[in-house]
Amino acid sequence: MTRLRENERNRLIGMIRGGVSVSTVAHHFNVTRRTVYVTLQRERATGSQKDRPRRLDRRKTTDREDTFIRLSHLRDRFKTASQTMAEINIIRQNNPISKWTQFWDLLDRRVRMRQPQPQTLLQLERALHEEWDNIPQQAVHRLIGSMQRRCQAVILSRGHHTRY
Incomplete structure (x- = not known):
């Protein structure tokens, strides 16, 4: 299920305030009714629909490495994660800087x-x-x-x- 953006949450709250049922709103945004209820509760409690702060951990892999991992496992579905990580580490260490x-x-x-x-x-x-x-x-x-x-x-x- 996709995360609702702030403008979608605003529209969701507007639809509820306009008298549309929770089920109809949930169906419209392709979310569960619980998502609608939680959004309404948060808006009532905080007065805002903004995203809460999230952890900003550094990514462990780059987009390029993610693609490599995906393609590697599509080519050889019996390859283990540790084998793939070993390959990535070899590639990282042999990265030539010209x-x-x-x-x-x-x-x-x-x-x-x-x-x-x-x-x-x-x-x-x-x-x-x-x-x-x-x-x-x-x-x-x-x-x-x-x-x-x-x-x-x-x-x-x-x-x-x-x-x-």
């Missing part, structure tokens, strides 16, 4: 900071060439030197966001 990706990000930031910004493809090409030539060699060496720290951060974050 220094070229970082270099292109650096180049992208430098081009985006230009004033005025390139408006045509030719201007963009010129800006890329100029910024490529203007990137100090020290920045490239610093980027290469930071790769070990970056890789460690990705491994420790287990696929979640890092500060890099």
